[in-house]
Amino acid sequence: MGDLYRQLAATIGRTIRETPLAWHGKFDLRLDDNGGVITECEASVLTALVAAVQPVVIAEVGSGNGRSLVALLEGARASDQLTGRVTELWSCDTATQPSVDCRKMFRELGPTIVTGDVDAMLEQMPTPPNLAFIDGNHTTVGVTQDFQALHAAMDSGGLIVFHDSRSVPEVQQFCRTIGALLLPTCQGLALWRKP
Numbered sequence: 001m002g003d004l005y006r007q008l009a010a011t012i013g014r015t016i017r018e019t020p021l022a023w024h025g026k027f028d029l030r031l032d033d034n035g036g037v038i039t040e041c042e043a044s045v046l047t048a049l050v051a052a053v054q055p056v057v058i059a060e061v062g063s064g065n066g067r068s069l070v071a072l073l074e075g076a077r078a079s080d081q082l083t084g085r086v087t088e089l090w091s092c093d094t095a096t097q098p099s100v101d102c103r104k105m106f107r108e109l110g111p112t113i114v115t116g117d118v119d120a121m122l123e124q125m126p127t128p129p130n131l132a133f134i135d136g137n138h139t140t141v142g143v144t145q146d147f148q149a150l151h152a153a154m155d156s157g158g159l160i161v162f163h164d165s166r167s168v169p170e171v172q173q174f175c176r177t178i179g180a181l182l183l184p185t186c187q188g189l190a191l192w193r194k195p
């Protein structure tokens with residue numbers, strides 16, 4: 001995890017300074033007190049994290065309003081620039097409206113949006129993710145199921161990022177149980193790497 005922190009520290013400032021942040025045109029992520037949705041600061045951390053890790057395939061659980069998807073997409077673009085290859089981006093949501101809306105909103109930008117849960121998404125993915133973002137069902141059962149499905153699908157070294165590891169006690173407890181690294185962002189981001 002120390003290496004990851006060093007990579008993050010080295011990349012975060014550069015990414016935020018040098019990446020044209022498309023989300024500023026799409027969403028107002030500036031409010032930090034916005035009741036559970038990803039903040040601008042967290043979006044920046046997520047973008048920088050993706051740029052630092054340079055994953056080949058990203059999977060998100062909980063497309064919602066597409067805010068985190070914008071951040072993941074920005075990170076994927078930055079990573080593409082740095083590596084010269086295209087990062088695949090997938091997201092799923094069990095509710096129909098968020099996935100339909102995100103499919104429309106991100107149409108030309110490339111992510112595949114699945115209506116369904118993590119299992120439905122993993123079934124459709126030709127290559128397992130090596131970076132995943134969990135922001136779906138925030139109950140203990142929900143977060144455990146998402147984690148277990150991704151854990152089983154990912155290779156060693158795969159990184160799982162949890163949202164709401166500060167704001168939702170069940171998520172926080174789960175992240176503590178698995179020994180995830182808790183970042184003190186507004187709603188909380190936690191990192192866990194598959195050994």
Ligand SMILES: C[S@@+](CC[C@H](N)C(=O)[O-])C[C@H]1O[C@@H](n2cnc3c(N)ncnc32)[C@H](O)[C@@H]1O
Nearest residue numbers: 062063064065066067068093094095135136137
């Ligand atoms: C907090 S919102 C996600 C916010 C989103 N990440 C964003 O930044 O806009 C949670 C979303 O997860 C979806 N959801 C709930 N349970 C789920 C599950 N088991 N699998 C996938 N999505 C789920 C909900 O329909 C909701 O849209």
